[in-house]
Amino acid sequence: MSNFFDSRVARWLDDRLDLSPIKNLVEHKKVPIHHHTVWYYMGGVTLFLFLVQVFSGILLLMYYRPGENSAYESMQFITSKVHFGWLIRNIHAWGANIMVLFAFIHMFSVFFTKAFKRPRELTWATGFILLVLAMGFGFSGYLLPWNELAFFATKVGTDIAGVVPIIGEKLKIVLRGGDDVTGATLSRFFGIHVAILPALTTVLLGLHLLFVQRQGMSEPEFFEELPEAKKHYIPFFPDFVLRDALLWLVVLIIILSLAVFFPWELGLKADPLASAPMGIRPEWYFMFMFQSLKFLPPHILFFEGETLGVLFFAVAGIFWMLIPFVKLQNGSINESKFFTYFGLATLAFMLGMTILGYLV
Amino acid sequence: MTKIGRRDFVNYLLGFGGISAIAAIFYPIGRYLVPPPIREAEPTTLKVGSIDEFPANSSKIVRFGRKPVILIRDSGENIHALTATCTHLDCIVQFSEDRQQIICACHNGVYDLTGKNVSGPPPKPLTEFAVKVIDKEIVISQMKA
Numbered sequence: 001m002s003n004f005f006d007s008r009v010a011r012w013l014d015d016r017l018d019l020s021p022i023k024n025l026v027e028h029k030k031v032p033i034h035h036h037t038v039w040y041y042m043g044g045v046t047l048f049l050f051l052v053q054v055f056s057g058i059l060l061l062m063y064y065r066p067g068e069n070s071a072y073e074s075m076q077f078i079t080s081k082v083h084f085g086w087l088i089r090n091i092h093a094w095g096a097n098i099m100v101l102f103a104f105i106h107m108f109s110v111f112f113t114k115a116f117k118r119p120r121e122l123t124w125a126t127g128f129i130l131l132v133l134a135m136g137f138g139f140s141g142y143l144l145p146w147n148e149l150a151f152f153a154t155k156v157g158t159d160i161a162g163v164v165p166i167i168g169e170k171l172k173i174v175l176r177g178g179d180d181v182t183g184a185t186l187s188r189f190f191g192i193h194v195a196i197l198p199a200l201t202t203v204l205l206g207l208h209l210l211f212v213q214r215q216g217m218s219e220p221e222f223f224e225e226l227p228e229a230k231k232h233y234i235p236f237f238p239d240f241v242l243r244d245a246l247l248w249l250v251v252l253i254i255i256l257s258l259a260v261f262f263p264w265e266l267g268l269k270a271d272p273l274a275s276a277p278m279g280i281r282p283e284w285y286f287m288f289m290f291q292s293l294k295f296l297p298p299h300i301l302f303f304e305g306e307t308l309g310v311l312f313f314a315v316a317g318i319f320w321m322l323i324p325f326v327k328l329q330n331g332s333i334n335e336s337k338f339f340t341y342f343g344l345a346t347l348a349f350m351l352g353m354t355i356l357g358y359l360v
Numbered sequence: 361m362t363k364i365g366r367r368d369f370v371n372y373l374l375g376f377g378g379i380s381a382i383a384a385i386f387y388p389i390g391r392y393l394v395p396p397p398i399r400e401a402e403p404t405t406l407k408v409g410s411i412d413e414f415p416a417n418s419s420k421i422v423r424f425g426r427k428p429v430i431l432i433r434d435s436g437e438n439i440h441a442l443t444a445t446c447t448h449l450d451c452i453v454q455f456s457e458d459r460q461q462i463i464c465a466c467h468n469g470v471y472d473l474t475g476k477n478v479s480g481p482p483p484k485p486l487t488e489f490a491v492k493v494i495d496k497e498i499v500i501s502q503m504k505a
């Protein structure tokens with residue numbers, strides 16, 4: 001890599017654009033080596049999966065036709081007639097789930113290694129918004145094949161938006177493009193999925209990565225406290241990048257295997273005049289919220305139980321996004337421990353509710 | 361009286377202009393995103409087929425204006441017509457023959473055949489429609505409130 005900067009092309013570019021920031025990054029960025037180094041790879045895997053989604057999504061766009069009478073049919077066409085259409089569709093469907101999974105793993109790993117703290121508050125906040133956007137991708141994309149399961153899951157999901165006080169009803173109508181889930185909803189979700197969310201994600205991802213590069217890798221407390229001689233690093237280029245690439249390849253192989261051996265069913269076409277089938281469930285990453293709502297009694301004081309539940313998750317999400325700004329009274333408790341327990345409690349709640357959701 | 365300087369005046373003017381410009385951009389976008397209501401003549405009655413073709417213990421879902429309505433003939437002679445959208449979270453309900461009840465598969469909501477919510481999460485009953493049989497033809501109509 002360093003000899004690239006001596007090449008004539010590089011010098012030509014350098015004269016005009018000043019490549020020194022890039023050169024600096026390539027030559028000086030280093031990655032700490034300790035027993036939590038593996039978590040440094042999680043953001044990169046999420047990034048790779050996002051790229052996989054963009055590529056497979058663009059390929060699907062070549063044949064997909066939104067619309068009540070064409071969406072399902074075009075998906076059938078892609079999976080049964082188009083060469084390798086089944087493969088592209090299944091990569092996109094599996095990739096979506098795995099990307100959300102890795103975004104969660106990445107988030108909790110930066111939480112537990114306390115990488116969210118000063119000076120990385122903004123990296124954390126942009127990262128959280130990226131996770132919300134990823135969930136938005138999942139929710140909007142799920143409807144696009146216009147099959148029965150997705151149709152009812154979307155009816156339920158958008159109806160929940162309706163319980164938000166004051167703006168709920170408007171919000172629901174704006175989301176659905178009308179009073180009910182119809183072809184208008186499909187058009188709207190399509191626009192959200194292929195234009196609005198990719199644009200927002202690109203901007204936030206750009207910021208997120210810019211912050212990460214400006215700040216360098218975070219070093220956990222126990223590593224910082226080591227004597228200088230005991231701190232081991234590897235260069236980011238090429239050592240870490242090559243390891244990244246190898247891991248990306250492994251992830252790609254996992255997705256391909258899942259796509260080949262566990263293809264997604266297309267199911268039955270949505271029919272607004274058919275009864276809901278058994279087994280309507282949100283996607284797994286919404287399950288913890290959905291299951292919690294089910295446990296709430298229909299009425300709490302003057303509110304509907306669901307209204308309180310939705311408000312609770314909105315507030316909890318904002319709190320989680322702003323958690324780097326939380327300051328504890330110094331002295332009384334060990335801050336680092338406190339965050340660890342708080343994170344464990346959050347994780348236990350989410351996992352517990354998810355498991356319950358699949359058991360009952 | 362405090363005098364507003366020329367500089368302040370220009371700043372106010374610019375600020376006011378900027379806010380107006382933002383409003384002028386976002387107001388139409390906001391309005392654009394709220395879909396206009398579709399005015400469809402709400403029918404008051406609907407013929408839904410002959411009673412001979414609607415055996416005991418069966419059900420079907422028909423469209424009444426823009427709303428799905430479930431039509432149920434129980435084990436006897438009675439025909440019930442009710443809104444088919446669950447009052448919980450909008451799923452479409454179904455008739456359970458062996459329980460002689462209406463159930464919603466989404467979250468196990470249960471209603472009786474008059475639409476009363478008997479168990480599960482639904483907070484309200486289903487709305488009933490009046491059913492008449494005129495010359496063997498089933499006719500449903502909105503009940504007067």
Ligand code: HEM
Pocket residue numbers: 039040041042043044045046047048050103104106107110115116120123124125126127128129130131134205208212216217218
């Ligand atoms: C679309 C989703 C996301 C992508 C593509 C992404 C990508 C990345 C990449 C490539 C890195 C550098 C490597 C690493 O430290 O793992 C990183 C670091 C980081 N990310 Fe994300 N990320 C995403 C979501 C999130 C979420 C949901 C959070 C937390 C709310 C988050 C918080 C952070 C933080 C605090 C760092 C700095 C970690 C350090 O310096 O050690 N990111 N991200």
Ligand code: FES
Pocket residue numbers: 446447448449450451464465466467468469480481482
């Ligand atoms: S939507 Fe019918 S029980 Fe929930």
